[in-house]
Amino acid sequence: MVRRPGPRLAEGLVSHVERQEVDVALAHRQWSSYVDALTAAGWTCVEVAPADDCPDAVFVEDPVVVHRNTAVLARSGAASRRPETAGVEAALDGYDVRRIEAPGTLDGGDVLKIGDTVHVGRSGRTNDEGIAQLATHLPDATVVPVPVTRVLHLKSAVTALPDGTVIGYPPLVDDPAAFADFLAVPEESGSHVVLLGGDAVLMAASAPRTAALFESRGLRVVTVDISEFEKLEGCVTCLSVRLRGR
């Protein structure tokens, strides 16, 4: 699932970085290249209706968490992002749809699934009530809360390789010991991979030393330039949500 960036992209929220000017036309081209990379890897991209009033709507992983047959509509800790769930819900045909309700807050970017273990960042966007509600909605999963204070979301700090190894840039990871198998990477944006299937991973072009590290471990690395989204604290993971096949 992907969502095209809207005309107000440059107004997107920034919390842990200095605001920089965003080139919206370039962002559109980068988004198309991102979608092309997923398609080239064999994925079918389903486009959610754009939400042009919501500057951050392109970061489509935040309004929903999908696990097996359940889709949980999130309730962002950032009020400006809450209207994004409407269009996403319309694309969840066939799922058992649940909701995070007030006072719970949760962003999908805080949810890192490794098999049936679901690590959830307790962050500026996700609170304990939101984590507790998510655990209720996913009874088959083991939900493990982890602290996130140095970056926006848990998946801004860590993601996982195909073999389940958790990767992160140590200065930005609150507690590497929270993960059974942790691999330090040398660049901040090297912490973010989208699993393309098999040994292939998609990552940002801004982390070449980490790409070389992954290749030395036998992974096939596909890179995309997402500079305009990085200015808004976005990364490769937040631009798509993996749905099950129909």
Ligand SMILES: NC(=O)NCCC[C@H](N)C(=O)O
């Ligand atoms: N999951 C993600 O890492 N999402 C990035 C969201 C960035 C957006 N500017 C925000 O602050 O909500």
